Amino acid sequence: ISSCKNLQDLNLSECSAVNDEAVKIITAGCHILLYLNLSQTEVTDQSFRSLARNCHFLQYLSLAYSRLFSDRAFLHITNGRGCRKLTHLDISGCTQLTSVGFDAMSDAFRELETLVMDDMSNLSDKHMNQICKRLTNLRQISMWSSARQLTGFAFKHMSSLTQLMTIKFDSNKLVTDE
Template sequence: MLNREAAVRILAYLDIADLARCSQVCRNWKMLTQSSMLWAKLDLHRTNKVLSDRLAMRFIQRARPFLQHLNLRQCSRIGRLTFLGISSCKNLQDLNLSECPSVDDESIKIITGGCLILLYLNLSHTSVTNHSFRHLARHCHFLQFLSVAYSRQFSDRAFGYLANGRGCRKLTHLDISGCTQLTPVGFDAIADAFRDLEILVMDDINNLSDKHMHNLCKRMTHLKQISMWSSARRLSGYAFRQMTSLTKLTTVKFDSNKLITDEHLRLICRSCSEICHLSIPDCISVTDMCMKHIGTLKHLRVLNVADCLLISDTGIKFLTEGACQY
């Protein structure tokens, strides 16, 4: 017979549906399924097709005293009852509402009014507008991770609310991928609001320009990771020269830029010597000489230069002769 701790650890591998079935086996199993360890993390994404608003509320109310992590991704049938249930979870730290069509300004108002210690909030692919950012600025003082990727109902003014409010000052990770509605004014507000940001993801912003990048690079000097997949096509040498002010960078990802040259990479490698991950595929203007500059990066562990057609075996030799071979 397994001891209680071992049995609970085994049950922790089950999803919510299987856990409910186990609770019906016998009295002992029901007691095991009521362990606080099993209700600290609630993943309802796997049941998103059958999960109703009332059923979600019942699960959340059951887990309420212990709940710290809640995943409702793609749960299309949840509504006001669920959001009221979430707001009563005072210990909730991690909330994923990605791709929930019912998430709007009113639901964010309800949730943020009750969940005051949120650290992680995923609002990607939702209908939040500027008003939701007002609620974040008012209540989310401890938020560290925020994703509004592919949410296109808010404007530049949204980040102005965060810059002027008291909330989100501890943010270290921001994902604005696909938010093509943001102009350089919005990027200026981001730079003002999150001076201590460490990770910035802005993939699939096909209108990203040098103006967008100017104040980001000038003010966000604590950035360690920057991702611009399918966003860097319009950036010129000016933007890459501005990136040299981001001296704490460890991860740089972008692709398909025709204007970055060996000289730009030399400046980046010289200023950002802590880079350990560099991905620059399909940058057709870089040559073997850039590999000599990349070879000076002592901490480099990941390098992606796929489809950089002017890099040959000579460039690989330059790389292996550099400091990064250690």
């Protein structure tokens, strides 16, 4: 794949052999990737170094249900030059992320317009505050099966997002019309 120099769209979801070495080789050769789906793969923090180094044009990144990377992964992006044009990020099911990861993610991907955080049982008001303070270009937020712990404060934080057009969430008994 790495010899496909004009490759812009690559979906590797559910490819169990995709690991850090594969991502390093692919991103070293495919410098104009716009779309990269790494959901349900074996990527760790090391893959994010490759993304930060080589993926300067990347706009779409899915990491859904990839659970081997940590909060430090997004710090690699923050410290690198790549992924600055990212507009869509899917971290569904990445329950390993903590406040440190959400903070680093919010710092790394300032141009995000779509953030998908489905199946994130640990999503909290604090995380939403971190997200809404920095990701001011958000237009869509998806939190299916993630919003159970969110209160009205999370949605109050979202009201500061002037471009926000779509919020998707379910199964929340704490949010009222106030």
